[in-house]
Amino acid sequence: MSAVLDHGGHGHGHDHDDHAHGAPHGWRRWVFATNHKDIGTMYLLFSFTMLMLGGVLALGIRLELFQPGLQYVNPELFNQFTTMHGIIMVFGAIMPAFVGFANWLIPMQIGAADMAFARMNNLSFWLLIPAAIMVAGSFFVPGGAPSAGWTIYAPLTLQMGPSMDMAIFALHIMGASSIMGSINIIVTILNMRAPGMKLMQMPLFCWTWLITAYLLIAVMPVLAGAITMTLTDRHFGTSFFNPAGGGDPVMYQHIFWFFGHPEVYIMILPAFGIVSAIIPAFARKPLFGYASMVYATASIAILSFIVWAHHMYTTGMPVTGQLFFMYATMLIAVPTGVKIFNWLATMWQGSMTFETPMLFAVGFLFVFTMGGFTGLILAMAPIDIQLQDTYYVVAHFHYVLVAGSLYGLFAGVYYWGPKWTGVMYSETRGKIHFWGSLIFFNLTFFPMHFLGLAGMPRRYADYPLQFADFNAIASVGAFGFGLMQVYFFLFVCVPMMRGKGEPAPQKPWEGAEGLEWEIPSPAPWHTFETPPKLNATATRVVG
Amino acid sequence: MSTMSTSSHPGHRLRQRGLDVASRVGAALALLAAGPALAVKDLPGGPAVNQLNLHPPMTRIAENINWLHWVMLIICLVIFVAVFGVMFYSIIKHRKSVGYKAATFHESTAVEIAWTVVPFIIVIAMGAMATKTVVAMKDTSNPDLTVKVTGYQWKWGYDYLKGEGEGIGFLSTLDVAHRTMSDSGKPSADVTDYLLKVDNPLVVPVNKKVRIITTATDVIHAWMVPSLAVKQDAIPGFVRDTWFRAEKTGDYYGQCAELCGKEHAYMPIHVKVVSEADYAAWVSERKKAMAAAADDPSKEWKLEELVARGEKVYAANCAACHRPDGKGAGPIKALDGSAIVLNDPAAQIKILLNGAANGAMPAWKQLSDTELAAVMTYTKNSWSNKTGKLVQPAEIVAARKQ
Numbered sequence: 001m002s003a004v005l006d007h008g009g010h011g012h013g014h015d016h017d018d019h020a021h022g023a024p025h026g027w028r029r030w031v032f033a034t035n036h037k038d039i040g041t042m043y044l045l046f047s048f049t050m051l052m053l054g055g056v057l058a059l060g061i062r063l064e065l066f067q068p069g070l071q072y073v074n075p076e077l078f079n080q081f082t083t084m085h086g087i088i089m090v091f092g093a094i095m096p097a098f099v100g101f102a103n104w105l106i107p108m109q110i111g112a113a114d115m116a117f118a119r120m121n122n123l124s125f126w127l128l129i130p131a132a133i134m135v136a137g138s139f140f141v142p143g144g145a146p147s148a149g150w151t152i153y154a155p156l157t158l159q160m161g162p163s164m165d166m167a168i169f170a171l172h173i174m175g176a177s178s179i180m181g182s183i184n185i186i187v188t189i190l191n192m193r194a195p196g197m198k199l200m201q202m203p204l205f206c207w208t209w210l211i212t213a214y215l216l217i218a219v220m221p222v223l224a225g226a227i228t229m230t231l232t233d234r235h236f237g238t239s240f241f242n243p244a245g246g247g248d249p250v251m252y253q254h255i256f257w258f259f260g261h262p263e264v265y266i267m268i269l270p271a272f273g274i275v276s277a278i279i280p281a282f283a284r285k286p287l288f289g290y291a292s293m294v295y296a297t298a299s300i301a302i303l304s305f306i307v308w309a310h311h312m313y314t315t316g317m318p319v320t321g322q323l324f325f326m327y328a329t330m331l332i333a334v335p336t337g338v339k340i341f342n343w344l345a346t347m348w349q350g351s352m353t354f355e356t357p358m359l360f361a362v363g364f365l366f367v368f369t370m371g372g373f374t375g376l377i378l379a380m381a382p383i384d385i386q387l388q389d390t391y392y393v394v395a396h397f398h399y400v401l402v403a404g405s406l407y408g409l410f411a412g413v414y415y416w417g418p419k420w421t422g423v424m425y426s427e428t429r430g431k432i433h434f435w436g437s438l439i440f441f442n443l444t445f446f447p448m449h450f451l452g453l454a455g456m457p458r459r460y461a462d463y464p465l466q467f468a469d470f471n472a473i474a475s476v477g478a479f480g481f482g483l484m485q486v487y488f489f490l491f492v493c494v495p496m497m498r499g500k501g502e503p504a505p506q507k508p509w510e511g512a513e514g515l516e517w518e519i520p521s522p523a524p525w526h527t528f529e530t531p532p533k534l535n536a537t538a539t540r541v542v543g
Numbered sequence: 544m545s546t547m548s549t550s551s552h553p554g555h556r557l558r559q560r561g562l563d564v565a566s567r568v569g570a571a572l573a574l575l576a577a578g579p580a581l582a583v584k585d586l587p588g589g590p591a592v593n594q595l596n597l598h599p600p601m602t603r604i605a606e607n608i609n610w611l612h613w614v615m616l617i618i619c620l621v622i623f624v625a626v627f628g629v630m631f632y633s634i635i636k637h638r639k640s641v642g643y644k645a646a647t648f649h650e651s652t653a654v655e656i657a658w659t660v661v662p663f664i665i666v667i668a669m670g671a672m673a674t675k676t677v678v679a680m681k682d683t684s685n686p687d688l689t690v691k692v693t694g695y696q697w698k699w700g701y702d703y704l705k706g707e708g709e710g711i712g713f714l715s716t717l718d719v720a721h722r723t724m725s726d727s728g729k730p731s732a733d734v735t736d737y738l739l740k741v742d743n744p745l746v747v748p749v750n751k752k753v754r755i756i757t758t759a760t761d762v763i764h765a766w767m768v769p770s771l772a773v774k775q776d777a778i779p780g781f782v783r784d785t786w787f788r789a790e791k792t793g794d795y796y797g798q799c800a801e802l803c804g805k806e807h808a809y810m811p812i813h814v815k816v817v818s819e820a821d822y823a824a825w826v827s828e829r830k831k832a833m834a835a836a837a838d839d840p841s842k843e844w845k846l847e848e849l850v851a852r853g854e855k856v857y858a859a860n861c862a863a864c865h866r867p868d869g870k871g872a873g874p875i876k877a878l879d880g881s882a883i884v885l886n887d888p889a890a891q892i893k894i895l896l897n898g899a900a901n902g903a904m905p906a907w908k909q910l911s912d913t914e915l916a917a918v919m920t921y922t923k924n925s926w927s928n929k930t931g932k933l934v935q936p937a938e939i940v941a942a943r944k945q
Contacts, residue, residue, distance in 0.1 A: 067728075068730050068737065069724065069725055069727065069728040069729050069730045070725050070726055070728055071728040074805070074873070075805045075806065075807070075808060075809075076805040079802065079805065079807070147804075147805070148802065149802045153762075153763060153801075153802070155761070155762050155763070155779060156762040156763065156802065156803060156804060158901075158902075159762065159804065159901045159902040159903070160901075161901065243778075243779040243780025243781070244779075244780070246780075247780075248780075248781075249763055249778055249779065249780070249781075250778060250781070283637075283645065284639070284645040285645045285646060285647065285649070286647070286649035287649065288648075288649050288650065289649070289650050289651070289654075289655055290649070290650070291650070292650070292655045314765060314774050314775060314776050314800075315776045315778065315783070316757075316775065316776060316778070316781070316783030316784075318681075319677060319678055319681045322677050322681070323674060323677055323678075326670060326673065326677065327670050330666045330669060330670050331663075331666065333662065333666055334659060334662050334663050334666060335659075337658065337662045338655070338658060338659055338662075340626065341626075341658045342655075344626065344629060344630055344633070345654070346649075347630065347633045347634070347637065348629070348633050348637065348646075349633075349637055349643075349645065349646040349648075350633075350637050350643075350645045350646070351637065351638070351639040351643050351644055351645035352633075352634065352637055352638050352639060352643075353638070353639050353640065354634075354638075362630075362634070365630065366627065366630070369623070369626065369627075370623075373619040373622075373623065376615070376619065376669075377612065377615045377616070377619070380611060380615060380669065380673045381673060381677045382604075382607065382608045382611055382673055382676040382677055382680060382772075383608055383611055383612050383615065383673075385608070385680065385772065385773075385774050386597060386608055386612075386769060386772055386774065388765075388774060388800065389765060389767075389774075389800040389801060390800070450593070450594065450595050450596075453594070453595065453596050453597050454590045454591070454594035454595075454596075454597075454598070454769075455589075455590055455598065455767070455769040455797070455798070456590070457767070457798050457799065457800045457807075457808075458802070459802045459807060459808075460798075460807065460808040461808050462725045462738060462808050462809075463738065463808070464586070464589065464590055464736070464737050464738050464739055465583040465730060465732060465734065465735070465737045466583060466585065466586060466589070466590040466591060466592045466593070466594065467590060468583070469592070469593050470593060511645075
């Protein structure tokens with residue numbers, strides 16, 4: 001790991017002669033890390049590991065579904081795969097990856113030396129390790145991993161074995177990690193911006209994380225409530241959700257989705273921020289409608305609290321409820337559309353080049369919007385009655401989460417990777433990764449729209465024969481997509497981390513803007529130890 | 544290099560599997576290009592091969608929903624073409640490599656208002672279009688027939704509560720051969736209704752408003768029939784309802800649409816919509832059969848009669864998990880040679896009535912006293928179990944009271 005900073009750290013930091021020590025070496029550097037860059041790196045590596053683990057589970061699912069009939073696993077194990085794939089991807093891959101980005105970028109982008117609470121930052125990361133061990137280990141306890149879906153509905157959860165309790169414990173730990181991380185981000189952004197940087201001048205990535213952090217603090221405790229009530233129903237004689245004791249299974253769904261819906265916005269808003277940095281850089285034109293983008297992000301966050309029951313249209317809620325949630329859900333399309341148009345207007349009449357970060361950002365725009373359209377279609381309650389719990393929903397959320405969040409993350413790795421590692425990635429390999437991912441992603445998930453319209457339900461280990469061909473295509477696509485990510489790691493990430501490649505200049509991207517481009521590549525271990533003096537737009541260091 | 548002479552040799556099986564996979568990959572990729580004809584045919588009232596859209600509608604509501612979906616698709620397509628037309632134009636024309644110089648504009652309040660208000664109006668219009676259908680789907684008043692649908696792990700129960708056929712009740716389970724086919728890993732391609740065939744379909748008359756009341760006994764299930772545009776969660780401890788009026792006779796299929804445990808994929812729905820005359824005939828035939836089969840739980844049975852009856856109960860309910868040879872598999876206990884089956888009727892009754900292993904073995908208290916007594920007697924006198932003992936229905940009646 002010391003290769004990340006060794007070839008740049010001490011010699012090139014011409015504005016940091018006064019620091020008395022260098023980076024510590026060995027395991028203590030990482031276990032006792034308080035440096036936002038180190039912690040960011042650990043988050044990113046952790047999340048990629050979880051991406052691979054969740055990906056292997058996905059391949060297990062697609063392998064079984066490649067042909068009708070059960071060839072490889074029994075249905076119980078199959079549902080353990082689907083459940084843990086979801087839990088690991090949501091809580092282990094996507095969320096920590098964005099926290100890794102926040103850690104790396106926020107202090108540099110606002111001209112701060114580090115996060116506000118450096119030691120709490122350390123705890124936030126290291127908590128994830130026992131959580132991940134419990135999650136991965138849950139396959140090996142009697143009864144296997146939980147198999148109730150990532151949404152772990154009651155009362156099915158009352159039938160799960162001890163792994164359910166492990167998962168609940170792990171979720172509590174991950175929730176605590178997220179809440180502490182969010183507190184850190186909010187305090188850092190509100191208190192530690194360099195003098196002269198107003199809130200409405202900071203990079204949009206900081207805005208999206210500020211808003212995401214508030215969402216996290218608001219809803220993680222709600223999840224904690226739902227899973228604790230599940231725990232006490234399972235072991236301590238309560239009947240919150242157990243109908244045999246007078247409880248209400250639907251209440252579980254309300255509580256879960258009150259967390260769950262803002263959760264999906266938590267997973268996409270930072271990607272919006274990343275894309276909002278990349279498109280202006282490669283269009284060589286300022287972001288269109290900065291203020292509007294801030295307000296749109298805030299509107300999305302606020303609206304996300306009042307739409308949760310669109311996941312519950314078939315539970316039997318009264319007409320008024322269905323109508324309210326339908327109208328509110330459709331409303332969210334408006335600020336989201338505003339953001340898409342603003343990105344488009346940023347591209348329009350720019351002077352664009354299409355290096356890999358821009359490819360992923362534009363790819364994000366294209367494919368995320370498709371996911372947005374299917375979301376709008378699902379928002380219509382009558383249509384949702386037909387499509388709820390079918391593969392149409394699976395297609396929708398993979399379009400917004402993979403082509404949305406994950407592409408945003410990839411774009412960010414290519415964009416800021418040179419800053420983090422001091423080395424340029426190979427542009428050819430980046431393009432291979434992009435096109436391969438785009439093609440295989442669509443091969444995997446586009447047929448699922450058809451499967452859902454035709455009525456194939458979710459979480460099915462076997463299916464009627466008429467669904468066979470689209471399932472086969474999806475499985476082929478899934479394996480291709482997985483291979484591309486292994487390719488990405490081995491042939492893009494590892495060379496960058498090892499320092500193998502063209503040395504990266506301080507600002508490799510002609511149109512890039514922001515304080516992170518005012519420091520060398522790779523970023524020295526300590527940056528902005530004294531607050532920088534900024535120009536009027538808070539984009540350049542002066543004096 | 545030994546010859547792999549037996550097909551049970553793992554290497555041989557892997558190679559066979561590999562060839563299967565390779566040929567499937569080939570077929571899938573070929574489909575991308577040309578789409579060769581497949582062995583399986585469309586299932587009328589169920590999925591069509593490579594179906595691209597919603598099912599052909601069989602009710603007015605389903606028609607509404609299909610129409611709504613087309614409208615949404617077209618609107619989204621228009622917006623898609625407009626937005627990405629602009630984007631691709633920009634990608635081609637506004638490039639540094641063709642010498643295009645970047646403009647500097649970066650805000651416009653007028654434009655922001657425009658592209659907030661116009662989508663807002665579009666979204667309101669969409670909501671307005673859907674409202675009538677939402678309200679109509681919820682109106683379950685004045686039904687001609689009311690049927691209670693109960694979700695069990697893992698089958699459906701249908702009870703005709705009100706209207707012609709009142710009092711009829713039965714369970715509807717996936718055809719056992721299909722479950723076995725699934726385990727075999729190679730379902731035969733000529734089984735058009737694979738995983739959709741049940742022993743007792745729900746029979747309803749055409750052109751009559753049928754109100755479906757859903758509930759469940761264990762976990763949440765969901766009753767779904769896409770051709771009729773019906774989906775309603777079946778929630779334990781709760782009663783929900785929905786309705787449909789089928790406009791054409793025929794067979795319509797659906798599947799459970801809420802994860803409910805390991806056999807979630809194996810509890811299909813088959814609704815048989817018949818003419819009024821056929822329905823009346825079915826009702827009377829069904830009522831006669833129920834009267835004839837009504838078991839008197841105080842009857843004293845002989846061993847051979849009970850075993851014969853129990854064999855039928857076993858095949859319909861137990862064989863899927865415990866296997867026809869009683870040997871179970873993996874976590875599923877073997878009944879052949881089981882200590883509980885051989886020596887401990889009290890324990891066996893308790894397990895049958897209440898389930899075991901946290902629901903992995905479901906409860907069977909919904910079977911009749913006679914059926915439970917018969918199946919117990921069957922297990923005690925089949926395969927290598929030769930106890931010669933029998934369990935009378937009266938013992939089950941007594942056990943239920945405890």
